[in-house]
Structure formats: structure tokens, C-alpha cells
Amino acid sequence: MIKVGELFDVCYGVNLELNALVRMQAGINFVSRTAKNNGVSARVRMIEGVEPNPAGSISVAGGGSVMESFLQPTPYYSGRDLYYLVPKISMSVSQKLFYCTCLRANKYRYNYGRQANRTLKDILIPDIHEIPAWVNTSTVSEDFRLRLESVAILSTKVSKRVAFTIGPGRIEVGNLFDISYGHSMELNRLQTCAPDEGVAFVSRKMGDNGIAAYVVRINDIEPGEPFELTCALSGNGVLSTFVQEQQFYTGFHVARLRPKVALTLEEKLFYCMCIRANRFRYSYGRQANRTLSSLIVPSPDSIPAWVDGGLQRLTDEWIQLL
DSSP: EHHHHHEEEEEEOOOOOOOGSEEEEEEEEESOOOOSSGGGEEOOOOTTOOBBBBBBBBBEEESSSOOOOOOSSSSEEETTEEEEEEEESOOOOHHHHHHHHHTTTTGGGGOTTOOTTTGGGGOOOOOGGOHHHHHHHOHHHHHHHHHHHHTTSSSOOOOOOSSSSSSSOEEEHHHHEEEOOOOOOOGSSBBOOGGGGGGGOOSSHHHHHHEEEOOOOOOOOOOOOOTOOEOOSSTTTOOOEEEEESSSEEEEEEEEEEEEOOHHHHHHHHHHHHHTTGGGGGTOOOOOOGGGGGGGOOOOOGGOOOGTTHHHHHHHHHHHHH
């Protein structure tokens, strides 16, 4: 193991305020402490005399979404409490992405509002000679392309819909889906394993399709079926709803939703979005245990035409970027 400061030059970003900048679609990326969108919050007009952070550096949030780390492919401005790391030795893209993962793995050290301002340079990460072989041999772009192509196959090829806006029909979630309580398992009582060796464990988390880990299958408990929906009923991620593409177990306060009528994958993803749009109803710790079934969503005949073929269009855009 080696300290971050021994492998990278740790620099403070340009420290700008987004509300004082001019947003511009063709401008430069503005990277903040957000955990989403590679840390990019907006695109802004460049300021004469203000040198951006360099392309190829790793941005690291010192506070807020602390330790969220991203490789920035182009020059960028940054907000406060945002650091960037410049390698002291030559590194490939794959190696930099590996170190982003290593840095994020230290988030737990900064619970309860702690910041990484003074201690970032002292965090221990693997030396470059200790990077696993699969990192150096992986082809990120090609692997991503293959995954995109596998997603495109699931897209609806022909749409019979005409309207491109959501229609007037509405239906209760409970009339569209059979809703049942999940397995209510505790992850710390299960045996974790590699993704290709076990069953997905779905918790109430908001990211990663709700998957917190992969666990060894339990002989006398049947997992949920692929392409069912899961929905968090409480917690910070209340109403986080996902289509599970594989068999799964669930933790506490996670519901399983099975469509009562035939729905395509894209239609199921549309309903995930519709259910999540009701998150505002559950502020201040409210739970959705009793009320999920009564939430109102568009009926199947009111689904807009843009839903069909959406996966194909999205994957085509990403493949062009690659």
C-alpha cells in the first residue's frame, strides 16, 4: 500500500461558485461534489484568466458526497471542497479508473460530516505494481460496447403508439401490479459471493439497481424472478424502483411487483420512473408500506410512443460517443 500523496499530486480545484457563472451548453464542464454524472453539474462559459483543472486528472470531493472520485477526460472548472489528483507517473485510463474505485472505497472513513480535506493525501491505496492483472488487460470501451449491444436487443422494435405525450388514463399501482412483501432478509446473516456465483441481494439503496451484494442461494427460499420490479418502501431511498434482470433476494421493507398484464421491458422501466416520481409524498421519514398500491400512475394505454424503442435509441447514442 502507498499513500495517495506519494502516487499523485493532490491539488485544490479552482474553487468557483456555480451561481456566479454563465451556463453555456457549448462551454466547459463544471464539476461539483455531486455523486452523479461523473461529478459534472453543468457546463459553463470559460472565464478569461482562470485556468481550468487539467484533463486526465481525477476529481475528488473533499466534502458533501465525500470521496466521490471521477476521471475527468477534458479540462474543467470545479466548486469548493473539490480536489484533483494528477499522477506522478504515467497511468493508463484503466489504472486511473481503478484508483477512482479505491478512493471511493474510503467513503466510510468520513461519516457524520467529516471531510477529506487534510487527510486525502494520507489515504492508503494499492501501489501501481499491486494493481490486479485484469485492470491492465481490460478494454473498457469494448466491454461497454458489448454490454450496450446486449441491452439494445431487449428494445421494442416496432411501436403501435401515436401520441408522444402521456395520455389521460390513470390507474392505481395495485391494479396494475401484484404487490407482495419481499424476503425481509438481513445481509449480515447471509454468505456473500461473486456476482456470477450467487443471487443478487436487493436493499433499499438508491443506486446500483438496488443491489447491495450477491449472496449464496438458500435452498429452501425461492428468489424473485428476473424482470420483476422491486420497490423500497422506506428509508432514504423510499420508492427507489428497479427492474431486476436476474433472480434476487430482498432485504427489509422492499416490495416485489409483478405485472398483471404483459409489459415490455421498456414499459416496466417507464413505470419505475412513474413510481419514483411520487417520492415527494414520503418526506420526513414517511413509509410507503400501506400506500404503494394506491399510488396513481398512467394506464398502459396512456404510455407515450417515445417509451418504445427507447433502449435502442439510448444505446445508439452511447455507441456513437464511444
